[in-house]
Amino acid sequence: MRVLFVTPECAPLTKTGGLGDVAAALPAALRAQGNDVRVLLPRYREIDPAGAEERAQLRLLGMDVRVLEKGDCLLVDAPALYDRDGNPYQDAAGVDWPDNALRFGLLSRVAALLAGSASPLAWRPEVLHCNDWPTALAPVYLHFEPARSGTVMTVHNLAFQGIFDAALLERLELPRATFAIEGVEFYGRLSFLKGGLVYADAISTVSPTYAREILTEELGCGLDGVLRERRGVLRGILNGVDGEIWNPMTDPHIAERYSWTSLERKAANKLALQSRLNLAPEPQAPLLGMVGRFTHQKGVDLLAGAVDELVQLGAQVCVLGHGEHEHEAALSAAAARHPGRVACAIGFNEELAHLIEAGADMFLMPSRFEPCGLNQMYSQRYGTPPVARATGGLIDTIMDGETGFLFAPAESAALVAAVTRALAIYGDARRWRELQRRGMTRDFSWAGPARQYAGLYAAHARAPVP
Structure with missing residues (x-):
């Protein structure tokens, strides 16, 4: 043809x-x-x-x-x-x-x-x-x-x-x-x-x-x-997704490569990410990452409204992206309120995007609508379960409770509730490993x-x- x-x-x-x-x-x-x-x-x-x-x-x-x-x-x-x-x-x-x-x-x-x-x-x-x-x-x-x-x-x-x-x-x-x-x-x-x-x-x-x-x-x-x-x-x-570019076994941008059979190596990427973004080097603190455009569509305001509660839950948060000034300002202000717990990198950096996928424990996608989305597929391949709104391609690519976590209302409280649900499994190492491995072995190829x-x-x- x-x-x-x-x-x-x-x-x-x-x-x-x-x-x-x-x-x-x-x-x-x-x-x-x-x-x-x-x-x-x-x-x-x-x-x-x-x-x-x-x-x-x-x-x-x-x-x-x-x-x-x-x-x-x-x-x-x-x-x-x-x-x-x-x-x-x-x-x-x-x-x-x-x-x-x-x-x-x-x-x-x-x-x-x-x-x-x-x-x-x-x-x-x-x-x-x-x-x-x-x-x-x-x-x-x-x-x-x-x-x-x-x-x-x-x-x-x-x-x-x-x-x-x-x-x-x-x-x-x-x-x-x-x-x-x-x-x-x-x-x-x-x-x-x-x-x-x-x-x-x-x-x-x-x-x-x-x-x-x-x-x-x-x-x-x-x-x-x-x-x-x-x-x-x-x-x-x-x-x-491009399985050659987004592959934790071969990724040149991350601190240590790993696979679903060697998930213990993923921890080195978390420490590298915390160091790079001046977050407290706490291996046990759940690290939540987000990469994307700072727009209303991407639900960045939902994250900004949830940050304080997420920190109270013991989580760290890191975001990378740029976009509408009000969203950049809100996330930067959150980082200033919570030094060592919240980091905001304005702009785009391919290497850092890969490190967030590998180093975060969970990946946030609170989009109001999402035609397909790619990061939720990248994150599953990297053993970083997504927490996302139930919309568009996020519904089609995330198995709720099995490879990630979905929430319905476009509200900060719903995002916090979904993260809380994820943290309950994160606290059980065996169940969390099973969830990671299910995501990492899915076929998202073209x-x-x-x-x-x-x-x-x-x-x-x-x-x-x-």
């Missing part, structure tokens, strides 16, 4: 979140199963063009564009749009680029061209797999092509929709007919993601539970009606999800004959 996988980010070339990891790991797993997958993304400033070969020169949306090929990647080279400091979506100050509609409209337009009969490339995909709003106009453009590949639209987070001024319709060269209720129109504005949901042949999201949740008004983010209309082509396919995607592709594949 020939698949063009279009994405705004792909690790290690460029990454801001989980999509970057998925865009690297899923195509690799599909290739390992015999599929021919190319990844299409913009050539941002941080992507070194050395060794890339030019495959096409195009004129699209009034701009000169080159398509470069480097390894398994196709790069959209338009320096005026992508050669900038900052990340794929924002400038160095964290402000959205004002021309994001054009930047990702062009990415979508190139993807549609390469998946249609007018493609300048000899290689023709049978399926175009689009990921999140920055690629979601591709099925809209492609819908009007006489011969085209099949299209799959994957929603990694429905809350991000790419909504812009309707006046951009002409600049993006979208047919006027698309600006309708059954099109890209969304309360008088232009919605990239809605367009993809309406025009794609198939829709997927990143966990079975989230696929059901987004059909509801509560978590449908205003698109639940569209999704209910298209529920016949919607399915949830759980993400996997092999199963890749087979499911291959089946989805097969159901919608088309050959765009020239």
Whole structure:
């Protein structure tokens, strides 16, 4: 199966979140199963063009564009749009680029061209797999092509929709007919993601539970009606994790490597983590870790409201991440109130993220909603049982009371109650070891999800004959 996988980010070339990891790991797993997958993304400033070969020169949306090929990647080279400091979506100050509609409209337009009969490339995909709003106009453009590949639209987070001024319709060269209720129109504005949901042949999201949740008004983010209309082509396919990068037996970032048969070695990572974050070196104190964006979605305020009680329970708490200022300030204040018991590292550090997974006793994920989540799978692999809200992919990947602990209300008190329940088992070394080992021996690899995607592709594949 020939698949063009279009994405705004792909690790290690460029990454801001989980999509970057998925865009690297899923195509690799599909290739390992015999599929021919190319990844299409913009050539941002941080992507070194050395060794890339030019495959096409195009004129699209009034701009000169080159398509470069480097390894398994196709790069959209338009320096005026992508050669900038900052990340794929924002400038160095964290402000959205004002021309994001054009930047990702062009990415979508190139993807549609390469998946249609007018493609300048000899290689023709049978399926175009689009990921999140920055690629979601591709099925809209492609819908009007006489011969085209099949299209799959994957929603990694429905809350991000790419909504812009309707006046951009002409600049993006979208047919006027698309600006309708059954099109890209969304309360008088232009919605990239809605367009993809309406025009794609198939829709997927990143966990079975989230696929059901987004059909509801509560978590449908205003698109639940569209999704209910298209529920016949919607399915949830759980993400996997990269077992080479996230493996306590081989991880180069941790103090001591270990496995489910040598869990006693995990203690060295706890001491290393306590030392690094200036926490009291207390081997018996339960250490609770969290890594992620400091946002309302991630329930960071629930943790901030629970910290004092968690410390009273005898726990230590360490958090790593960055995000909204109010959450950074609240967690920093908690660390100041409890020196040696609470640590807050603002920013992101890959090595420290791995050490927290290995060194903490439990991993906290109090998310208000979580399409899939990756850290809860990492933590189980590392023998660090997750304590998480019962939502989205957290429900699908955590066996409550057996590999982790779930709680329902989005309240600090519920988080404290779940940790208290975990501590009751933590105090029984034999039961805790059994719980750790169950999590560490689960299969969270990409092999199963890749087979499911291959089946989805097969159901919608088309050959765009020239």
